[in-house]
Amino acid sequence: MPHQKIQMAVKKHIALVAHDNMKDDLLEWTQHNRDLLTR
Numbered sequence: 001m002p003h004q005k006i007q008m009a010v011k012k013h014i015a016l017v018a019h020d021n022m023k024d025d026l027l028e029w030t031q032h033n034r035d036l037l038t039r
Contacts, residue, residue: 014037016030
């Protein structure tokens with residue numbers, strides 16, 4: 001299957017889902033990686 005380039009919006013939305021009581025760990029990870037997530 002050949003690669004295709006598509007145009008995406010400048011602002012993107014992602015969903016982060018914490019399973020098995022891992023919400024606190026996910027929140028800590030997002031705070032630690034905030035700069036990467038806001039690019």
